[in-house]
Amino acid sequence: MSDKNHATVAVTGVTGALGSRIAARLADHGVPQLLVGRTPDRMPELPGAQRRGPAAYADAADMRRALQGASTLILVSGHRTGRRLEEHATAVEAAIAVGVGRVLYVSLVSAAPTATHVNARDQWLTEQFLAGTEIRHTVLRAGFYAATPAALANEELVVSGPAPTGRAAFVTHEDIADVITAVAIEDGPRSEHDGATLEITGPEALTLDEAVTRIAAATGRPYRYEPETLEEAFARRWRLGMSGEQIETWISWYQAIERGEVSVVTDVVPRLTGSPATPISNAAWWPAPNTARGTAELRRKHS
Numbered sequence: 636m637s638d639k640n641h642a643t644v645a646v647t648g649v650t651g652a653l654g655s656r657i658a659a660r661l662a663d664h665g666v667p668q669l670l671v672g673r674t675p676d677r678m679p680e681l682p683g684a685q686r687r688g689p690a691a692y693a694d695a696a697d698m699r700r701a702l703q704g705a706s707t708l709i710l711v712s713g714h715r716t717g718r719r720l721e722e723h724a725t726a727v728e729a730a731i732a733v734g735v736g737r738v739l740y741v742s743l744v745s746a747a748p749t750a751t752h753v754n755a756r757d758q759w760l761t762e763q764f765l766a767g768t769e770i771r772h773t774v775l776r777a778g779f780y781a782a783t784p785a786a787l788a789n790e791e792l793v794v795s796g797p798a799p800t801g802r803a804a805f806v807t808h809e810d811i812a813d814v815i816t817a818v819a820i821e822d823g824p825r826s827e828h829d830g831a832t833l834e835i836t837g838p839e840a841l842t843l844d845e846a847v848t849r850i851a852a853a854t855g856r857p858y859r860y861e862p863e864t865l866e867e868a869f870a871r872r873w874r875l876g877m878s879g880e881q882i883e884t885w886i887s888w889y890q891a892i893e894r895g896e897v898s899v900v901t902d903v904v905p906r907l908t909g910s911p912a913t914p915i916s917n918a919a920w921w922p923a924p925n926t927a928r929g930t931a932e933l934r935r936k937h938s
């Protein structure tokens with residue numbers, strides 16, 4: 636616990652995997668927080684934290700109310716809805732309207748208008764929106780999660796997709812949360828990270844086969860990767876009942892790996908946290924099979 640007097644930080648996404656970890660770290664540093672989201676009952680109870688909401692990103696009035704009193708907003712990107720830019724922009728405009736001084740936006744590596752991964756295209760739109768505002772901001776591009784391959788595995792622990800040779804610098808939620816916390820606790824009228832885009836990656840770029848083999852070794856469970864052609868990948872997901880949008884999202888995740896768009900390894904984790912980035916084998920947790928977004932909903936639909 637720090638004895639420094641910190642300004643108040645609003646954190647969104649605190650009912651989720653990343654936001655909850657950021658909020659827990661800020662509480663450990665003694666930072667006063669506003670936890671902002673759609674379901675206050677599901678938010679963690681943390682010292683120095685007030686729960687605010689219900690507030691969805693798209694609801695300007697609720698967001699303005701929830702953000703009242705914050706100096707910094709950590710905006711964890713929301714789920715893909717087809718209106719993600721409008722939702723994020725509304726949240727940022729609400730922050731500006733109530734005098735929040737700084738936004739830390741959690742984006743995605745490879746964000747670009749031409750990105751292969753559809754989510755990275757969405758994220759780029761919010762980055763562009765932020766660049767056109769006057770508010771101080773830092774873009775924190777999270778690498779592909781180390782947790783995702785385990786969540787994509789089926790009941791037989793097989794991860795299948797069209798990425799036989801490409802690499803990704805998978806990064807843990809814990810390392811991402813540590814970096815964002817380090818930037819958030821830089822109080823003061825200016826930060827060296829104002830206007831910066833930080834790419835938060837793991838320590839090495841792994842093929843999916845290597846990543847899944849390491850998860851198998853670390854868990855003692857027989858996870859394995861099986862390459863699929865694009866046609867096989869599409870047909871299998873279609874047979875499972877995925878929507879076109881879900882198929883496109885997931886296939887583009889594998890293709891971004893295959894095309895080398897998420898393989899860059901940066902020094903952001905060691906530079907900002909003082910500790911080396913965590914290898915996938917040392918990840919603190921692996922989600923259960925079939926829990927990736929889209930696949931989890933399918934499982935519920937068919938059960």
Ligand SMILES: NC(=O)c1ccc[n+]([C@@H]2O[C@H](COP(=O)([O-])OP(=O)(O)OC[C@H]3O[C@@H](n4cnc5c(N)ncnc54)[C@H](OP(=O)(O)O)[C@@H]3O)[C@@H](O)[C@H]2O)c1
Binds near residue numbers: 780
């Ligand atoms: N880097 C990667 O590999 C990767 C992978 C997957 C996702 N992502 C992105 O990173 C974000 C955070 O990841 P995560 O693992 O923490 O995801 P998560 O566990 O699904 O949590 C997402 C959080 O965002 C909140 N949220 C979503 N849409 C919202 C909206 N319209 N208004 C207000 N709150 C909203 C959710 O609140 P509720 O509880 O109300 O739903 C939840 O708290 C994801 O939302 C996604 O944009 C990155």
